[in-house]
Amino acid sequence: MFGLKGDWSLEVKDRYFTLEDYTGAVPRWCTGCGDHGILAAVHRVCRDSQIKPEKTVAVSGIGCSSRLPHYMSTYGFHGLHGRALPVACGIKSRRPDLDVWVATGDGDCFSIGAAHWIHAMRYNMDITLLVFDNGIYGLTKKQTSPTTPLDVPTNTHPSGALLPPLNPLSVTLGITNISFVAQIVDWNAPLRHEVIKKAHEHKGTSFVRIIQRCPVYVESIGKALQDEPARMRLLTHEKGVQVDDMVKRLFPNNAEHDPSDLAAARALAEDDSVLPLGILYHNPDAPQYDKMTATGLDMTIEDRLAGMNEALDHFAL
């Protein structure tokens, strides 16, 4: 209910939201699943930014990860496999007042929804896009996804994935008009929170690829990284992520990276030997399509009627 402002004066808000105000049903994800941590981060970012639950919409496709909206107590749209982004963009197109989040999986976003991924990035509407990348199809029980590492066995490729995995970061960084590209791992809470918060604050489509553990089907993927932190490189910068030294100590391999440098971001993404974590690219000035689609919202019905008659006049005999 109350908040103290910097000058010690008392600010009385009519509503103050706690974590509970964003928390929905009890998650049905497996124990040890990385999705739990991501959900917690989303709840916290919503709470910290005090967005109204009724003004928040969580949109998803189909998959384990796409269950996220059910675990929110905001508005939600759990739609079709691969099609979260068109729906989210449509919501935003005429309702710029709504805070739109998208939860999607590696299959959902990079396979069946790949066309929408590329185009939504270019539309750059103000949407927070979280890709839960567990490197596998979880919900449908362990089929190869576009990001399944080479040689990892799945039910569709029992002797191991045949082709090298798609690199979602380099693909995303190759799209025109992108404005925010980041990568995190689900198991580091401070970094997770920091990046999702920055993604949410950013005006435009913020793409966050989250390396997410699926201990049930592909435990090896998360484990390999956890066992060998040197395979990850934490990127920090005053314009990007700033974390305290404790976090840095967990990522001995860290470096300064200016997120406005697209060429450097692409080089980092291309390097298969280490996984870059943090904000790779940020351009707050990229044109936003939602600014274009939302024209005319303030027209009154009288204005519209006058416009209608003008339109009909064009065809008058």
Place this chain on the structure above:
Amino acid sequence: MSTTRISGDTKYLFKRDKTWWVKLAVPRPLRGALGYDLRRSLHTDDVETAREARWEAIEEFRSRFDEIRATQANGTAAAVIHPVDESDEPLELQRGVRQVDQHIVEIVSDSGEGAQKCGQILGLVSGKMGNGVWTVEIIPAEIQPPARERQGASGIRVRMGSNYMTNMGDEADVVVAFNEQVLYSRISNRAYRKGTVVLLENMWAEDPDERIRNQYKEALADFEAQGLNVIELPIQQECLKLVPDPRKGKNMFVLGMICSIYHRDTDIAKAEIAKIFKKKSEKVININHDLFDAGYAFAREHIGFSFEIPASEEDRLESAVVMNGNTAAGLGVMAAGIEMVAMYPITPATSASHYLAEDFHLTGGFVHQAEDEIAAIGFAIGASYAGKTACTITSGPGMALKTEMIGLAVMAEVPLVIIDVQRGGPSTGLPTKVEQGDLLSTLYGAPGDSPKIVMAAATISECFHFVVMARRLAESFRTPVIMLTDANLGTGVQPIERPEVTEEWFAPPLDQSDWDEDVAPFDWDEKTGLSERPIPGMRGGEYILTGLAHNRNSKIAYDTASNQEGMDMRSRKLAAMFATMKPPEVHGDPEGDLLIVGWGSTLGAIEEAVDRARAQGLKVSSVHLRFLSPMEPGLKEIFSRFKKVMTIEINYSDEPGSPLVTEENRRYSQLALVLRAHTLMDIDCWSKVPGHPLQPGTIHNVIESRLEEIEGAEACSA
């Protein structure tokens, strides 16, 4: 229904509704002239009598083949004009003014010669003079076909009448052709009849290229053999007196000629010309006016015949607007208060979005060109879910892609308007041509039960008004509404009554009041299946929409009771809507021998054919359905008042008597199939997929021949 087994010799014979028919396949080279087969009723149900009687008919059919072969051997092209009564004096060419109640004019040329503009002005002038008008463009298959190509005909057909015009009519009465080659494709489309007057540019007779001179000569002989009244005119030469390059401007000379032949008001015509060139200089307008005047004077002097089409007072429009069905649908979107159209380009639907892209801002709307059709409908569903009922416009292949999303909108009860401008299918099919082939896929083409509202506009005016109705129905019934139109309505142009849009037509402002937390997001009324919908932004209404089976609280629910209840409630909405509907009106007498049932763009042609048949004393009526889901009430009762009920549609059905087709396996046309299931009555069908609109003359022939088969019916020859 019982079928009698017939053994023995039934060569050339087939049976339809107890009557024996004789049929002979037409040899391939003659099909252009005669169709696939010749057939005739033998007026008997006795197979022995039929066996006897067939030979006379077969003989006659064969002699018709010979006749056609003879004309073809004379250098005539495959196409032959339908024979009409011979008379020594071609009526069309008789000197003096003749009054007619309707006429069809075509202007054909190579593309880029302005024939369409010429026809459009003719249509506008006639509309302003109070005539009924239907205009349709003749579009070549290629974007820029080479000059003087037979298949390259580009132009326009203008049907003008005393009364309101509802379709493009039958064969043309007068044709102006800028060269002789483009006439061939029109002839093979059966656009002309014996006696059609062709005003032909004669410059090709003197062309420096010998090949062209020969082509011209041959064509003249062809046209004459087919009974066209060709009048060669020095159009180019006359235009050269005024302009150095008549390729630009010849169309205005021709317009002047036609305006003279049809006694059009020259002041109106010149005002329209000035309007078209209003962005150009005064000089350009003057040159075009001069060309028009020259054409007018030329026709006065050199063309002896002319026609008057008096405008009927009772059909005069109060205040007209001129447009095609796609533009009408676009304007309907605006008048419905829809603010978002999400689309992906596809012929023949795209021009609706082209229009919206131009004017949508006037009512505060936006056209989103999506990355594909799935994204387009997803985008529209997103906007609709967020409280701004949106629209997606497409054609068959796009509908196929949208199927999964339509199911989601049904399942999650998202209001949405989907406009399908049907084209020929399956697959990429006939992109620019008309078909009514999407009815079944629209009704049933989804996994699971997917009840939704499906309606079909039958006129250009309905293309406008039905969108307004669709948005309202979508919101009232919390469901997607599919509005079917087709390439015929989409591209046909005519003056229609200007709609008087009022504020109530627009969607009300977004409701963002608090939601009563005790009301579930799917608080279904058991009786109607209806429920109120929380809109994002409404405090207390937060819910998670899902395409999974769910209960009233929109919680995922796989249990039997929840799944059954959800299915019941979504289906109940159609029953609730059905309860509010009135039976369709019968066109013609309420009972009789034959009832034609149609839907969509065939309305005008069917009713015109029915009126012609009724004028002959035939007992035929018609009914035209606007709603296909829910089906309109009272059909069984209406149908039972007729000896025979038959749909006429532009989609595929097996023709009785075709190889291997039996009463048992015959595949019916789409509406017929639905109506058979709906009424449990033996509803017949006649359907074709000609790639062009059905014409009243064709339907009239069908009516006559079907009446012959009905026992006790008054046939035309009786």
